[in-house]
Amino acid sequence: EIVLTQSPATLSLSPGERATLSCRASQSVSSYLAWYQQKPGQAPRLLIYDASNRATGIPARFSGSGSGTDFTLTISSLEPEDFAVYYCQQRSNWPPGYTFGQGTKLEIK
Amino acid sequence: QVQLQESGPGLVKPSQTLSLTCTVSGGSISSGGYYWSWIRQHPGKGLEWIGYIYYSGSTYYNPSLKSRVTISVDTSKNQFSLKLSSVTAADTAVYYCAREESYFDYWGQGTLVTVSS
Numbered sequence: 001e002i003v004l005t006q007s008p009a010t011l012s013l014s015p016g017e018r019a020t021l022s023c024r025a026s027q028s029v030s031s032y033l034a035w036y037q038q039k040p041g042q043a044p045r046l047l048i049y050d051a052s053n054r055a056t057g058i059p060a061r062f063s064g065s066g067s068g069t070d071f072t073l074t075i076s077s078l079e080p081e082d083f084a085v086y087y088c089q090q091r092s093n094w095p096p097g098y099t100f101g102q103g104t105k106l107e108i109k
Numbered sequence: 110q111v112q113l114q115e116s117g118p119g120l121v122k123p124s125q126t127l128s129l130t131c132t133v134s135g136g137s138i139s140s141g142g143y144y145w146s147w148i149r150q151h152p153g154k155g156l157e158w159i160g161y162i163y164y165s166g167s168t169y170y171n172p173s174l175k176s177r178v179t180i181s182v183d184t185s186k187n188q189f190s191l192k193l194s195s196v197t198a199a200d201t202a203v204y205y206c207a208r209e210e211s212y213f214d215y216w217g218q219g220t221l222v223t224v225s226s
């Protein structure tokens with residue numbers, strides 16, 4: 001099973017600052033990686049797929065990069081509504097399966 | 110706009126079977142092209158994929174839960190269902206249904222299932 005490790009566990013920043021979140025895979029996942037945002041009491045929302053493609057309706061301040069084992073989610077200038085928990089997720093073709101990272105909590109400083 | 114809605118008991122006794130249904134609206138399960146998954150989240154914890162089903166009935170389950178999980182589909186009702194047997198307190202979680210085409214683009218709002226006597 002591929003393990004995804006996210007860092008940091010918690011990131012404390014202020015609105016307007018730049019956020020950089022990391023996700024490392026235990027083996028190569030090529031570009032088959034997604035990022036999700038989850039707010040309290042809500043389901044996760046797809047932000048980025050295939051490592052760098054924004055999902056429908058996602059603001060341009062969100063961007064993803066990386067391939068292989070190292071991936072980054074960048075929020076260029078934090079808005080108040082961006083403070084949430086972020087998860088990365090990979091998919092395996094065979095055997096089929098999906099794993100998530102443990103999450104990074106982005107909190108207001 | 111595709112919408113998913115979970116339903117089922119919020120309280121299940123230990124050793125019994127947890128049963129949930131996901132009703133899909135705004136799109137047809139039988140149109141194909143998507144897998145329909147169950148995902149759970151233990152209180153205050155991360156996300157765990159449980160398994161998926163295709164409209165044809167083909168399934169794949171997380172190996173860690175495979176012995177206890179059954180996912181089925183009813184295309185006439187545009188629903189798919191989860192059964193998890195022999196539950197313990199460790200199965201207490203929010204259970205989500207989701208649509209997947211490589212990634213999970215539509216989710217239900219989630220339903221909390223508590224395992225307790």
